[in-house]
Amino acid sequence: MRIDLFITCLNDALFPRTGEATVRLLERLGHTVHFNPEQTCCGQMHANSGYRREALPLVRRFVRTFRDADVIVAPSGSCVATVRDLYPRLAEWSGDSELLDAVHALSGRVFELSEFLVHRLGLEDVGAYYPHRVTYHPTCHSLRILRVGDAPLRLLRSVRGLALVELPQADQCCGFGGTFAVKNADTSTAMLADKLQHVMATRAEACAAADNSCLMHIGGGLGRLRSGTRVVHLAEILASTEHEVYA
Amino acid sequence: MSGGGIKPAQPFAQAARVTLANAQMRRNLRHATTTIRDKRQRAVSELPDWEALRDEGAALKDHALANLGELLLDLEAAVQARGGQVHWARDAHEAREIVARIAVRHGAREVIKVKSISTDEIELNAGLEAHGVHAIETDLAELIVQLAEDRPSHILVPAIHRNRAEIRDLFRRRLGAELLTDDPAALAEAARAYLRGKFLSTRVAVSGANFAVAETGTVCVVESEGNGRMCVTLPDVLISVMGIEKVLAAWSDVAVFLRLLPRSSTAERMNPYTSFWSGVTPGDGPQEFHLVLLDNGRSAVLADQVGRQTLRCIRCSACLNVCPVYERTGGHAYGSVYPGPIGAILTPQLLQLEDANANTLPWASSLCGACYDACPVKINIPEVLLHLRGQITGQRPLDAEAVAFRSAAWIMSEPFRFEGAIRLARLGQGPLLRDGAIRALPGLLGGWTEARDLPAFPQRSFREWWRTRPAPPAPPERADAAPEPDLGEPLAPHREETR
Numbered sequence: 001m002r003i004d005l006f007i008t009c010l011n012d013a014l015f016p017r018t019g020e021a022t023v024r025l026l027e028r029l030g031h032t033v034h035f036n037p038e039q040t041c042c043g044q045m046h047a048n049s050g051y052r053r054e055a056l057p058l059v060r061r062f063v064r065t066f067r068d069a070d071v072i073v074a075p076s077g078s079c080v081a082t083v084r085d086l087y088p089r090l091a092e093w094s095g096d097s098e099l100l101d102a103v104h105a106l107s108g109r110v111f112e113l114s115e116f117l118v119h120r121l122g123l124e125d126v127g128a129y130y131p132h133r134v135t136y137h138p139t140c141h142s143l144r145i146l147r148v149g150d151a152p153l154r155l156l157r158s159v160r161g162l163a164l165v166e167l168p169q170a171d172q173c174c175g176f177g178g179t180f181a182v183k184n185a186d187t188s189t190a191m192l193a194d195k196l197q198h199v200m201a202t203r204a205e206a207c208a209a210a211d212n213s214c215l216m217h218i219g220g221g222l223g224r225l226r227s228g229t230r231v232v233h234l235a236e237i238l239a240s241t242e243h244e245v246y247a
Numbered sequence: 248m249s250g251g252g253i254k255p256a257q258p259f260a261q262a263a264r265v266t267l268a269n270a271q272m273r274r275n276l277r278h279a280t281t282t283i284r285d286k287r288q289r290a291v292s293e294l295p296d297w298e299a300l301r302d303e304g305a306a307l308k309d310h311a312l313a314n315l316g317e318l319l320l321d322l323e324a325a326v327q328a329r330g331g332q333v334h335w336a337r338d339a340h341e342a343r344e345i346v347a348r349i350a351v352r353h354g355a356r357e358v359i360k361v362k363s364i365s366t367d368e369i370e371l372n373a374g375l376e377a378h379g380v381h382a383i384e385t386d387l388a389e390l391i392v393q394l395a396e397d398r399p400s401h402i403l404v405p406a407i408h409r410n411r412a413e414i415r416d417l418f419r420r421r422l423g424a425e426l427l428t429d430d431p432a433a434l435a436e437a438a439r440a441y442l443r444g445k446f447l448s449t450r451v452a453v454s455g456a457n458f459a460v461a462e463t464g465t466v467c468v469v470e471s472e473g474n475g476r477m478c479v480t481l482p483d484v485l486i487s488v489m490g491i492e493k494v495l496a497a498w499s500d501v502a503v504f505l506r507l508l509p510r511s512s513t514a515e516r517m518n519p520y521t522s523f524w525s526g527v528t529p530g531d532g533p534q535e536f537h538l539v540l541l542d543n544g545r546s547a548v549l550a551d552q553v554g555r556q557t558l559r560c561i562r563c564s565a566c567l568n569v570c571p572v573y574e575r576t577g578g579h580a581y582g583s584v585y586p587g588p589i590g591a592i593l594t595p596q597l598l599q600l601e602d603a604n605a606n607t608l609p610w611a612s613s614l615c616g617a618c619y620d621a622c623p624v625k626i627n628i629p630e631v632l633l634h635l636r637g638q639i640t641g642q643r644p645l646d647a648e649a650v651a652f653r654s655a656a657w658i659m660s661e662p663f664r665f666e667g668a669i670r671l672a673r674l675g676q677g678p679l680l681r682d683g684a685i686r687a688l689p690g691l692l693g694g695w696t697e698a699r700d701l702p703a704f705p706q707r708s709f710r711e712w713w714r715t716r717p718a719p720p721a722p723p724e725r726a727d728a729a730p731e732p733d734l735g736e737p738l739a740p741h742r743e744e745t746r
């Protein structure tokens with residue numbers, strides 16, 4: 001299958017390894033991967049912070065870039081949620097009915113990586129090998145907007161060598177929330193503190209998630225505490241094999 | 248006016264610091280919210296038709312809101328037909344004066360009150376006090392808050408932020424109760440002894456309303472202690488204050504909400520006391536009944552297509568109990584009698600987005616969506632939050648933040664600019680780097696690095712890697728490989744992005 005990659009701005013600039021891992025994984029599964037360099041950013045941060053007008057050109061760019069794609073896959077639950085859940089409303093609120101049609105035509109073809117693998121391709125074992133103790137944080141947007149369910153866990157359980165340990169109060173928000181972490185830094189920090197405590201209680205070597213924005217937040221906290229627990233994107237685990245380790 | 252009301256005295260972030268710094272209060276809150284959260288989950292999962300019930304609740308409320316004007320007139324007519332009197336209050340001041348006038352006319356020095364958030368919204372107690380009338384809260388938690396000269400911090404459990412030992416000390420001090428233990432039963436008994444005297448000697452009562460039925464002119468209060476039942480049956484005069492959005496079209500609609508409300512709020516299958524009254528019944532119960540219909544900004548909320556769903560709220564408090572922000576900051580941080588996720592959207596809307604402090608509330612959320620999942624009438628709180636953020640930001644003058652967002656949008660609107668910005672950031676981060684991470688950021692972003700490191704920009708972005716990577720191996724011929732889909736239209740050629 002030909003798959004168009006949506007590599008979010010954060011992944012592109014700060015976490016390119018996640019994008020590379022996504023490419024390797026999908027190619028290993030026999031698909032043709034395409035990256036259209038006209039893409040930049042889905043506009044989530046703008047829309048979520050109240051800058052709807054500023055977000056609109058980014059929505060238009062996204063729609064234009066991916067207009068002809070059959071299937072669009074992104075290693076980010078929150079950015080996919082933006083496209084599927086927020087774009088229709090942004091288009092509606094802007095009063096641009098053409099954009100709304102274009103958005104509707106697109107949203108059914110955009111998938112977060114784990115839901116694509118499990119719910120669309122029917123895969124659980126992607127042939128990965130990752131001999132580590134891992135815990136999983138199901139990010140809010142994957143959980144409550146995309147409803148990916150246990151797709152990531154099913155993938156992780158099939159990874160050879162991987163010991164999956166349950167994260168206490170896993171469905172609690174890590175406190176990132178984009179600009180929330182800056183505007184309400186104290187509250188965000190209090191939420192993060194509990195998340196870190198739960199992650200560390202698992203004594204996992206790595207905390208995984210399918211969204212680098214949340215991982216940046218959790219990882220930033222773990223780093224500050226010098227906890228020794230790393231964060232790792234799900235795609236990097238799934239791309240790893242005996243021969244090539246991505247994470 | 249003292250405490251209460253809906254005008255926050257501070258921006259949210261500032262007000263939140265008080266509770267965030269109070270370890271005891273945070274523990275109290277965490278304990279209470281986690282307990283009730285788990286219980287609610289169990290109560291809700293018992294019902295196989297919960298989702299359908301939520302849809303029904305939302306639809307009934309939407310129907311009522313769409314026909315609000317008409318239903319209110321029907322309600323007025325029905326109440327009058329049954330011997331009640333109806334008053335229309337445009338704002339908090341009018342509502343306070345209406346209630347005070349009635350109390351004064353009856354020569355009341357004290358009135359007893361059923362727990363009611365709408366009377367907190369209009370700061371009724373202080374309003375009555377100004378006319379020499381003292382209001383006595385009869386709900387246990389509300390009484391605790393009143394005796395402590397504190398403010399409610401939860402819709403349902405106003406004293407959620409207090410623990411038992413604190414309450415025992417308070418009752419000893421303020422009620423002169425001889426309390427040896429802080430056993431809940433002993434605390435309740437002390438309050439009961441005090442309240443019993445008040446129920447039997449006070450002639451005027453004030454209540455709120457959970458619902459009012461236009462068809463029959465029936466007002467309904469749902470509670471769990473029985474104090475409300477005492478208030479609406481024992482006195483001679485009953486004054487009920489209700490927000491205009493509480494009206495339902497038909498008597499049968501109530502059934503849906505009596506299933507939704509208790510499970511969502513107290514995690515009970517059924518609430519212990521449900522009181523209905525329609526006008527007056529000669530020789531039985533209050534012989535004079537007044538219904539005050541409160542607007543106080545609600546018409547304006549109704550006029551907003553996206554924001555009007557806020558008025559579906561049945562004040563169950565489920566959204567508070569699942570909200571990670573509320574759990575850490577507590578209700579006082581919201582500076583309004585409506586705390587938590589519902590408060591974050593209702594308060595600024597009631598104030599018509601004109602209050603700068605209230606306008607910080609829509610940002611008091613990480614948009615995790617837990618509130619939307621919990622809401623029994625499916626108010627899409629995250630959607631309304633974003634809608635309000637957009638409106639508030641749109642009306643603000645161009646400040647440093649707006650400039651930053653505009654520049655970011657400009658950069659992101661062209662890939663070459665985005666790539667240039669990554670390169671610049673990579674060069675510019677040098678002085679900020681320590682051990683490969685950024686540990687302190689300047690300016691607006693400083694809050695981030697107070698508790699977290701930021702990863703450094705790597706040497707190569709994804710798009711740079713993609714451009715330079717060797718051609719991928721031809722996909723293996725696999726018998727089980729997914730069939731190539733029909734691509735249909737030819738793909739648009741992609742421009743070379745190096746310029």
Ligand code: SF4
Nearest residue numbers: 560561563564566622
């Ligand atoms: S918004 Fe929904 S969950 Fe929150 S108090 Fe109102 S009805 Fe309950």
